[in-house]
Amino acid sequence: MLYATTLSLLALAFFSLASGTPSVASVYDCTKAKGVPIVKPGDSSFAELAEPFNLRLRYTPKVIVLPTTAQHISDAIICAGEEDGKIKIQARGGGHSYASFSSGGQDGSMIINLQNFQDIKLDKETNLVRVGGGVRLGNLAQGIYDQGKRALPHGTCPGVGIGGHATHGGYGYTSRTWGLALDTIVGLDVVLPNGTITYITDKQHPDIYWALRGASESFGVVYNFYMKTNPAPQKITYFQFHWNEILGSRQDFIDTFRHIQDFATNSSVIDERITFGLYIDGSTYRLTGSTFGPLDEFNEKIKPELFRTIKAPSSSTVESVDWIPFLISLSDQDSLAEPLTGYDKHDTFFAKSITVPESDGLSDAALGAFHDHINNDQNPESWYTIINLYGGPKSAVNAKTKEFASYAERNSLWVFQNYGVQTSSMPFIQKINDVILQAQPQTRFGAYINYVDPTLDAKTAHELYYGQETYEKLERIKKVVDPKMLFWNPQAIGA
Numbered sequence: 383m384l385y386a387t388t389l390s391l392l393a394l395a396f397f398s399l400a401s402g403t404p405s406v407a408s409v410y411d412c413t414k415a416k417g418v419p420i421v422k423p424g425d426s427s428f429a430e431l432a433e434p435f436n437l438r439l440r441y442t443p444k445v446i447v448l449p450t451t452a453q454h455i456s457d458a459i460i461c462a463g464e465e466d467g468k469i470k471i472q473a474r475g476g477g478h479s480y481a482s483f484s485s486g487g488q489d490g491s492m493i494i495n496l497q498n499f500q501d502i503k504l505d506k507e508t509n510l511v512r513v514g515g516g517v518r519l520g521n522l523a524q525g526i527y528d529q530g531k532r533a534l535p536h537g538t539c540p541g542v543g544i545g546g547h548a549t550h551g552g553y554g555y556t557s558r559t560w561g562l563a564l565d566t567i568v569g570l571d572v573v574l575p576n577g578t579i580t581y582i583t584d585k586q587h588p589d590i591y592w593a594l595r596g597a598s599e600s601f602g603v604v605y606n607f608y609m610k611t612n613p614a615p616q617k618i619t620y621f622q623f624h625w626n627e628i629l630g631s632r633q634d635f636i637d638t639f640r641h642i643q644d645f646a647t648n649s650s651v652i653d654e655r656i657t658f659g660l661y662i663d664g665s666t667y668r669l670t671g672s673t674f675g676p677l678d679e680f681n682e683k684i685k686p687e688l689f690r691t692i693k694a695p696s697s698s699t700v701e702s703v704d705w706i707p708f709l710i711s712l713s714d715q716d717s718l719a720e721p722l723t724g725y726d727k728h729d730t731f732f733a734k735s736i737t738v739p740e741s742d743g744l745s746d747a748a749l750g751a752f753h754d755h756i757n758n759d760q761n762p763e764s765w766y767t768i769i770n771l772y773g774g775p776k777s778a779v780n781a782k783t784k785e786f787a788s789y790a791e792r793n794s795l796w797v798f799q800n801y802g803v804q805t806s807s808m809p810f811i812q813k814i815n816d817v818i819l820q821a822q823p824q825t826r827f828g829a830y831i832n833y834v835d836p837t838l839d840a841k842t843a844h845e846l847y848y849g850q851e852t853y854e855k856l857e858r859i860k861k862v863v864d865p866k867m868l869f870w871n872p873q874a875i876g877a
């Protein structure tokens with residue numbers, strides 16, 4: 383037994399020498415020969431550049447590439463490819479992947495960090511904006527406003543990167559009106575897995591265009607996005623209500639949410655101009671939203687229907703605000719500006735999502751089970767659930783089909799994000815999903831890929847994010863575009 387093991391180890395060592403497997407140093411030699419800027423373990427800036435947003439999942443890349451040109455990206459990909467598929471590649475935009483996939487999702491990857499691709503250029507004729515692959519959302523929102531009073535739909539956190547956000551959905555307060563960030567893309571400057579530098583649209587490489595918008599991590603590096611902007615609204619109506627006291631009463635909890643769900647699907651009060659979400663934790667039950675409609679319309683027509691049949695909220699805010707102050711108030715910061723290098727905000731967390739099909743909504747049984755679980759006495763110190771309205775009457779998110787892009791969540795009413803701080807919160811967060819799914823066994827729930835869940839095996843992840851038909855199409859394109867599986871993370875297409 384011992385003898386056999388020793389022999390096979392020897393054989394293995396001999397085989398890799400004899401077969402001329404490139405030595406560990408070669409990706410470094412190759413990038414050096416081509417003049418590609420890299421950072422490797424031991425270099426002074428390596429530790430900081432390798433740090434993901436989510437410090438719970440740290441991985442050590444083999445090499446971090448810091449390209450300043452598309453040619454650098456192409457050369458780096460060719461160098462990784464020469465290692466025969468052994469070095470996997472991931473682009474890094476803002477680094478906010480919940481699973482640290484932009485650190486590879488495993489040790490030993492090549493990370494192509496886009497921090498030098500920070501240009502934001504609005505074309506005043508076409509109102510298209512060209513956005514570098516490393517731009518963060520706060521700088522983007524401020525940049526297009528300053529250049530031409532324009533706006534895009536996207537999430538609220540200024541540090542999130544456009545690179546991951548807009549290629550896996552990208553939901554924010556204006557998404558029911560303007561769609562997801564992904565829906566505004568009309569073209570992409572990309573370096574493909576074979577090193578080709580190309581511009582991709584619905585006419586040029588339509589398959590890759592479809593695939594990148596939903597699964598960019600598996601198909602190349604986007605170094606510029608071209609996106610359709612909207613005029614920034616002069617004023618937006620913002621509202622917030624608290625019903626904290628219902629948390630303790632099972633019946634009030636069910637009744638309140640059931641009414642909010644009826645309200646959310648009532649086309650005499652809800653159209654594409656309005657959106658809202660619920661924030662729930664151990665002591666808070668809060669509804670926050672906004673509408674492009676005027677304050678009076680909200681107060682006179684919409685609010686009365688929201689409050690009809692349920693208890694009055696314990697606190698209310700309804701106000702009309704300017705666009706940039708609105709974005710700042712959602713950001714929890716003093717300004718939207720983020721540093722171009724040296725971004726250093728982090729959290730240590732675990733999150734899961736649930737997408738709730740419009741056809742089913744949430745049942746009283748699911749709401750009761752959710753209530754009972756979050757009222758148990760073994761809750762982690764810090765957790766929350768956010769339930770955002772993606773669907774409902776006239777939602778722009780659900781106006782698109784699966785032919786439009788590989789991003790496949792186009793019929794969800796609600797999207798849950800269940801978020802807990804530290805590894806110790808994982809069983810509690812997992813159980814939020816479990817109790818809701820078990821209480822509604824007939825419903826086909828999915829998951830939101832921008833809240834990528836590191837605990838899912840690849841097959842389950844693909845089924846929840848894409849469904850079978852979309853996934854199989856992605857897999858066919860992957861085999862053509864990236865046969866060596868260079869672009870990889872544990873849940874990538876083909877993993």
Ligand SMILES: Cc1cc2nc3c(=O)[nH]c(=O)nc-3n(C[C@H](O)[C@H](O)[C@H](O)COP(=O)(O)OP(=O)(O)OC[C@H]3O[C@@H](n4cnc5c(N)ncnc54)[C@H](O)[C@@H]3O)c2cc1C
Binds near residue numbers: 479603
């Ligand atoms: C604090 C916080 C707030 C958030 N708020 C929202 C929200 O309001 N709405 C919402 O929808 N989501 C939200 N998210 C989720 C967020 O949209 C995703 O985490 C998103 O994928 C992050 O993008 P990134 O570029 O920062 O991430 P990264 O970690 O850099 O990338 C994520 C994935 O995309 C790939 N990728 C990144 N850039 C490129 C590129 N240029 N070309 C090809 N592939 C690329 C990476 O390889 C990786 O697999 C939030 C996340 C956090 C941490």
Ligand SMILES: *[C@@H]1O[C@H](CO)[C@@H](O)[C@H](O)[C@H]1NC(C)=O
Binds near residue numbers: 650
């Ligand atoms: C929808 O809203 C209208 C206007 O407030 C109200 O009269 C009606 O009863 C609501 N419908 C449902 C199903 O709640």
Ligand SMILES: *[C@@H]1O[C@H](CO)[C@@H](O)[C@H](O)[C@H]1NC(C)=O
Binds near residue numbers: 574576578862863
């Ligand atoms: C690179 O890949 C693209 C997409 O699959 C393909 O169209 C192109 O011909 C390839 N280029 C080379 C040089 O192989």
